[in-house]
Amino acid sequence: MGYRIPEETIEKIRISVDIVDVVSEYVQLKKQGRNYFGLCPFHGENTPSFSVSPDKQIFHCFGCGAGGNVFSFLMDLEGYSFSEAAINLANKVNIDLSDYEQPTAVSDKNNEASKMQEAHELLKKFYHHLLLNTKEGQPALDYLTNRGFTREIIDKFEIGYALDSWDFATKFLQKRGFRPELMERAGLLVKKEDTGTFFDRFRNRIMFPIWDHQGKTIAFSGRVLDKGQEPKYLNSPETIIFNKSKTLYNFHQARLAIRKQQQVVLFEGFADVIAADTADVPNSIGTMGTSLTDEHVKIIRRNVESVVICYDSDNAGVDAALRASIMLGEAGCYVRVATMPNGMDPDDYIRKYGAEKFKNDVIGASLTLMAFKMQYLRKGKNLQDEGDRIRYIEDVIKEISSLEKAVERDHYLRQLSSEFSISLDALKTQQLQYYKSERKKRDNFSSNRNNTKAKPAVSKHLLKAYHNAERYLIAYMLRSRDIAEKIQDQLQAEFNIEEHRAIVTYLYAFYEEGFEPDISTLLTRVHDESLKRIVTDIAMMSIEEEVSDSVLSDYVKQVLNHKKMSMIKEKESEQLEAERSKDYLKAATIANEIIQMKKALI
Numbered sequence: 001m002g003y004r005i006p007e008e009t010i011e012k013i014r015i016s017v018d019i020v021d022v023v024s025e026y027v028q029l030k031k032q033g034r035n036y037f038g039l040c041p042f043h044g045e046n047t048p049s050f051s052v053s054p055d056k057q058i059f060h061c062f063g064c065g066a067g068g069n070v071f072s073f074l075m076d077l078e079g080y081s082f083s084e085a086a087i088n089l090a091n092k093v094n095i096d097l098s099d100y101e102q103p104t105a106v107s108d109k110n111n112e113a114s115k116m117q118e119a120h121e122l123l124k125k126f127y128h129h130l131l132l133n134t135k136e137g138q139p140a141l142d143y144l145t146n147r148g149f150t151r152e153i154i155d156k157f158e159i160g161y162a163l164d165s166w167d168f169a170t171k172f173l174q175k176r177g178f179r180p181e182l183m184e185r186a187g188l189l190v191k192k193e194d195t196g197t198f199f200d201r202f203r204n205r206i207m208f209p210i211w212d213h214q215g216k217t218i219a220f221s222g223r224v225l226d227k228g229q230e231p232k233y234l235n236s237p238e239t240i241i242f243n244k245s246k247t248l249y250n251f252h253q254a255r256l257a258i259r260k261q262q263q264v265v266l267f268e269g270f271a272d273v274i275a276a277d278t279a280d281v282p283n284s285i286g287t288m289g290t291s292l293t294d295e296h297v298k299i300i301r302r303n304v305e306s307v308v309i310c311y312d313s314d315n316a317g318v319d320a321a322l323r324a325s326i327m328l329g330e331a332g333c334y335v336r337v338a339t340m341p342n343g344m345d346p347d348d349y350i351r352k353y354g355a356e357k358f359k360n361d362v363i364g365a366s367l368t369l370m371a372f373k374m375q376y377l378r379k380g381k382n383l384q385d386e387g388d389r390i391r392y393i394e395d396v397i398k399e400i401s402s403l404e405k406a407v408e409r410d411h412y413l414r415q416l417s418s419e420f421s422i423s424l425d426a427l428k429t430q431q432l433q434y435y436k437s438e439r440k441k442r443d444n445f446s447s448n449r450n451n452t453k454a455k456p457a458v459s460k461h462l463l464k465a466y467h468n469a470e471r472y473l474i475a476y477m478l479r480s481r482d483i484a485e486k487i488q489d490q491l492q493a494e495f496n497i498e499e500h501r502a503i504v505t506y507l508y509a510f511y512e513e514g515f516e517p518d519i520s521t522l523l524t525r526v527h528d529e530s531l532k533r534i535v536t537d538i539a540m541m542s543i544e545e546e547v548s549d550s551v552l553s554d555y556v557k558q559v560l561n562h563k564k565m566s567m568i569k570e571k572e573s574e575q576l577e578a579e580r581s582k583d584y585l586k587a588a589t590i591a592n593e594i595i596q597m598k599k600a601l602i
């Protein structure tokens with residue numbers, strides 16, 4: 001590393017930050033006993049095996065083995081270097097690190113990305129100023145005011161105005177030392193192919209900044225002022241800082257509300273998000289002109305379980321809502337779908353019927369996924385027609401079969417039964433038949449899959465006795481300096497497992513430097529990824545508060561005996577070898593040695 005933040009500053013950051021707060025920004029955590037649990041952000045899962053210990057200030061995943069302290073959490077999740085993680089954490093707890101903000105050894109790519117962000121940040125502020133304070137911005141401000149945008153909304157969403165000029169941004173950026181080539185790659189400027197000159201991408205448009213999930217500006221969407229100008233919305237292209245398939249608009253501002261309400265409302269575009277926010281639905285986020293991706297789904301699921309999808313109610317919107325709801329459902333989300341009168345989008349609806357009605361009749365009256373599917377299946381069918389009606393009922397029964405809860409299946413079968421005056425028994429029989437044939441297919445499929453599935457990384461109950469003994473010893477040594485010193489006297493670093501030898505070596509040095517037991521601090525000194533994982537894994541083992549000397553010496557015995565046993569085995573094969581080559585004298589000597597060694601087994 002080219003530069004270093006002093007150790008005492010790192011320590012200051014570490015004790016000021018609570019790992020639970022930091023992880024909570026990414027993962028929805030629930031307290032269970034002393035620890036918090038949630039879905040692991042490092043591997044896909046539907047049942048939580050990711051735990052955070054506030055006492056130890058570490059995280060650990062029992063599924064994939066990821067683990068570490070608050071620094072490693074940010075490094076692994078955000079791809080930060082150690083210094084970047086430290087700077088990020090220092091900002092959260094107001095520790096001034098401005099002396100270290102200019103790392104000398106950052107890669108060019110990081111450097112370019114931060115330059116791009118800086119340019120976006122500056123332009124955003126300037127666009128905002130132009131909108132609010134200048135004659136040129138007045139028509140744009142009037143337009144927004146007429147559309148119901150208050151000053152508060154304009155400020156919250158940092159809306160601005162780009163001048164009707166070909167080179168305003170070009171000059172603005174150049175004057176501040178941003179290279180035009182880089183600004184072109186940032187999507188802010190466009191290069192004229194024939195002359196090689198640069199000009200502004202956004203001209204005479206209302207500018208909506210797009211942020212990443214930490215609130216940094218990474219792109220813009222510009223809306224036309226004059227009718228007839230195309231396109232209506234002009235978005236930044238994808239760049240190294242703007243990846244549409246990972247970006248959810250307004251996520252950084254909505255995060256708290258999402259946590260509080262344990263629910264997120266998902267829209268198709270940023271205009272709907274802003275409208276919903278003004279209608280007092282602050283837990284609103286939106287995709288940016290792409291359909292929902294697996295990456296979006298992962299981010300959502302990590303943060304919340306309950307999702308209301310609120311897409312346009314035209315055909316394309318309804319199809320997209322169905323697709324999104326299936327994806328989110330498969331990821332383990334509890335999905336509802338909000339619907340509006342035919343052809344409307346959320347923005348139109350709020351404008352026409354007002355915030356109150358949107359909140360109650362659209363979001364509040366959202367349909368369960370099943371009810372939405374039933375409505376969807378009706379589309380294009382004439383239920384007065386017998387053929388269509390039978391097809392509809394069959395389609396619905398198929399969907400009902402996929403419901404996990406018997407109560408739910410019963411509920412919708414009853415609904416069908418009463419709507420079409422069919423006996424409930426007949427529907428149940430048909431549903432059961434369908435369910436059985438599906439299950440057969442599924443079982444075949446999953447047994448094929450299980451064959452090829454890799455074994456879970458850690459299967460602790462299968463570990464050998466000496467291996468377990470070493471883990472227990474280290475677990476106690478991590479918690480007590482006294483125990484560590486005792487074991488050091490008896491074993492030094494003579495553990496059988498190589499990683500354990502490395503860990504206790506770190507640990508002895510740690511205590512010798514005068515540190516008190518503290519996993520999280522210890523982890524800042526362990527730089528090897530796999531060692532870190534093992535340390536956190538061991539630290540999360542549940543062990544007794546008090547441990548007797550006799551229990552400890554039992555563990556020590558197992559560790560030593562294993563070593564001796566493997567030496568005896570070695571001797572035994574030497575003995576066999578000597579017998580084979582008819583060197584009986586040598587064989588007898590070895591046999592004698594083996595007897596002595598066996599006697600020395602404790």
Ligand SMILES: [Zn+2]
Pocket residue numbers: 040041042043050061062063064065066
């Ligand atoms: Zn995991």
